[in-house]
Amino acid sequence: MENLRKHADRRAVSIALLLAAVVILAVGRFIQFDDTSGFGFEKWNRPLGYVAALVAIGAVAVAAPEVKARLWFGVALLVLGGWLVVMQATSDGFRFVWSVSDGELGILWFFLLLLGVVMVLTAAAALTGxxxxxxxxxxxxxxxxxxxxxxxxxxxxxxxDCAEGESECxxxxxxxxxxxxxxxxxxxxxxxxxxxxxxxxxxxxxxxx
CATH class of the missing domain: 1.10.287 (Helix Hairpins)
Structure with a gap:
């Protein structure tokens, strides 16, 4: 019973930390839902971005050692990555920018999906052999x-071969x-x-x- 409680705790804590990282990114204006100008990235709060990154790393660290926690966390990453893909495709005001441009949203959901697949596969391998x-x-x-x-x-x-500052390189x-x-x-x-x-x-x- 105690082991089951520990496993459940890891699942809950890791997913809670993941959600907290997303919320912190939103509070820091790295994620915006109402930016139709395309320049919302000028409003971010860099320290909160670093905090969100540390929280996300902590979530992975909590989930990784335990197989079922890793499986659930991987599924959560896939859901989050899929949600980002849908939001990017359907909402003109949705933005995620870390430092440069809107292209970073694609990088984010790609690596979330990749990490999710890897965590699900490694957990499934441990469970099924x-x-x-x-x-x-x-x-x-x-x-x-x-x-x-x-x-x-x-x-x-x-x-x-491109000239310095060439816009059409x-x-x-x-x-x-x-x-x-x-x-x-x-x-x-x-x-x-x-x-x-x-x-x-x-x-x-x-x-x-």
């Missing part, structure tokens, strides 16, 4: 990291192209790895059988 879920989580994280690196390398490579297209190539390469490697593992397991079964 499905090691393939751990591999999928590892593939996702590695692919995203490599694509980000490729994008920035491409951005720097093609950006060197399309170096970001080069970054996207490098990221797409990296994504394709990661997909091939992941599929190849799974095929190799499947063949090894099949060989072992044949030998045992």
């Amino acid at each position: 499905g090691r393939w879920m751990l591999r999928v989580a590892a593939y996702l994280v590695a692919t995203v990291a490599l694509c980000l690196i490729a994008f920035n390398l491409g951005l720097g490579y093609y950006g060197s 399309l170096s970001w297209l080069g970054g996207v192209w490098w990221a797409v190539l990296t994504l394709a390469g990661c997909a091939v490697l992941a599929i190849g790895s799974e095929v190799v593992l499947w063949r090894r397991r099949s060989s072992v079964k044949e030998l045992v059988g």
Whole structure:
């Protein structure tokens, strides 16, 4: 009974901290629901942003050690990320900006969804014994990291040809192209790895059988 209470406490505390982080972001004006000007990011309160980030990190730290708490927290992240996607698509006044532009809203929901998927997969793997879920989580994280690196390398490579202050520089297209190539390469490697593992397991079964 005491263990169940501890697990429930972790679930409740982690989700409460996540909601608190969202509320703090809203209070700090990082999240706005009524900004149709596109310039609402000039009103944020930076110290509250740092507090929200620390609270969010604390939420992850609370949920991560316990499997069921991690599962519930991952689901909460997926719900939050999905809500942000819907709000971005349906509300002209909805804004999230950390320091630069509205594009950071897309970055936020992308990483929320990614973290949510990873936490759900790792928790499900622990509950069911499905090691393939751990591999999928590892593939996702590695692919995203490599694509980000490729994008920035491409951005720097093609950006060197742009004049300083040039407003129509399309170096970001080069970054996207490098990221797409990296994504394709990661997909091939992941599929190849799974095929190799499947063949090894099949060989072992044949030998045992």
